[in-house]
Amino acid sequence: MAESGQGGEGGGIDWAAFAEWWAAWGAPIGVLLTIIGAFIAYAIVKAVIGRVVHEVVTGVKRKADAADTEALSNSPLAQVRVVQRTRAIGSVLNTLAAWLIGAFALILILSILGVNPASLVAMAGFLGAAAGIGAQGVIKDFLNGLFMVFEDQLGIGDTVDLGEASGVVESVGIRVTQVRDVNGTLWYVRNGEIVRVGNESQGWARVVIDQAVPYESDIDAVTQRLLDVAVDMSEHPDWLGRIIDKPAVWGIESVSAEAVVIRLVVKTRASAKYDAARELRRRVKAGLDDLGVTLPSLQKIVVQGIEDGVA
Known part of the structure; x- marks a missing residue:
């Protein structure tokens, strides 16, 4: 039986060989599986968010008896705002999910590579200090983007004036809002730089x-x-x-x-x-x-x- 355990004639698993193989390839395989898992998780979250957004928009259209979003212009304002705000929130949640899943995957990869928890905590403290000094703009963009969406200052499809750029909102992200002007130019406006929003699509x-x-x-x-x-x-x-x-x-x-x-x-x-x-x-x-x-x-x-x- 001992020989069977060592991969002898009994045909058992050679655990020693497996351990040796895993020691050589376990870390790369773990990293690869983590990356694949992160992409799969993001795809699932994105699909769920997209489904929820679709159901909300479809429900509003059905309630308003409208064939498409453009036809909602003749419906009560609240219905139009629900559609635009839901799409904007969906866009923000997709971006937020990507950041969170990416950060979690990075922590797992570092753990697989043998970085001990104390080092992870130290690195987190370092990143926090760096964020407080060098990434203030990113944090400002992030917070301002969230407030703009959840306070319904703007939504996808709104005609807005953001000061430096004006036009139709095409995308609202965690860090950047995309606005296409009347000439067709697509402007990328950092959320943290937006100090006023003139919305021509409300009321x-x-x-x-x-x-x-x-x-x-x-x-x-x-x-x-x-x-x-x-x-x-x-x-x-x-x-x-x-x-x-x-x-x-x-x-x-x-x-x-x-x-x-x-x-x-x-x-x-x-x-x-x-x-x-x-x-x-x-x-x-x-x-x-x-x-x-x-x-x-x-x-x-x-x-x-x-x-x-x-x-």
Whole structure:
């Protein structure tokens, strides 16, 4: 039986040979298995997060009876925000999971390679000190990114102004938020550098048109025509769901020797602001043409007010 235990004629396992083989190859195999396990764990976590995000988004679409996310623009704001915020949180959780799994795998690999626990603790203390000195920016990015998402400051698909970059949010990560501007440029903005967020996709928006007309024009007639044009547009079936309040003429914004500037405002859904502004300008132009009003040169117009230059 002793011979069997040593791998003799009995065909038993040669434990001594196995131990020798494991001593030579055990560490590399353990490292390889740890790396594979980390990738598998991340794939599983990512799939679970993706599934949860998909179920939430699908449930919102089903509840709103919408075929796609874009169609939710005509649904209550809360439903749109749930979709955008859920996707942003999913993006952040994926990144966080990758960091945590990677750190855990690194600790296992170091243990397999024979690094004792005391050394791991010392290394953790060293890394903590390094983080406190040299990685403050990363920590700031991390915390600011979490707060932005969980406070619903922005979400994937939102149109935002982050100061240095403005456009549509394409991705929200732990460290970087990706924003694509109107020219198609993709901006990578560090979360820690974002000190203000202007979100054009939350709540409602306002189309503001400062219309200049010649000084000699009948201001009452022009004002009434502008209001009529805006009201007709708001009552059109194509705009009933996107204009959410009655249009208004706020009055004369500025007066010069060449022109009088009249401010027309229309309250819309956030997602419809720019489309509504373009259509309203087209209708205003047609309405003024009907009155026979010839517009003055824009180079001579000076707009004065707290929202100077907004049109």
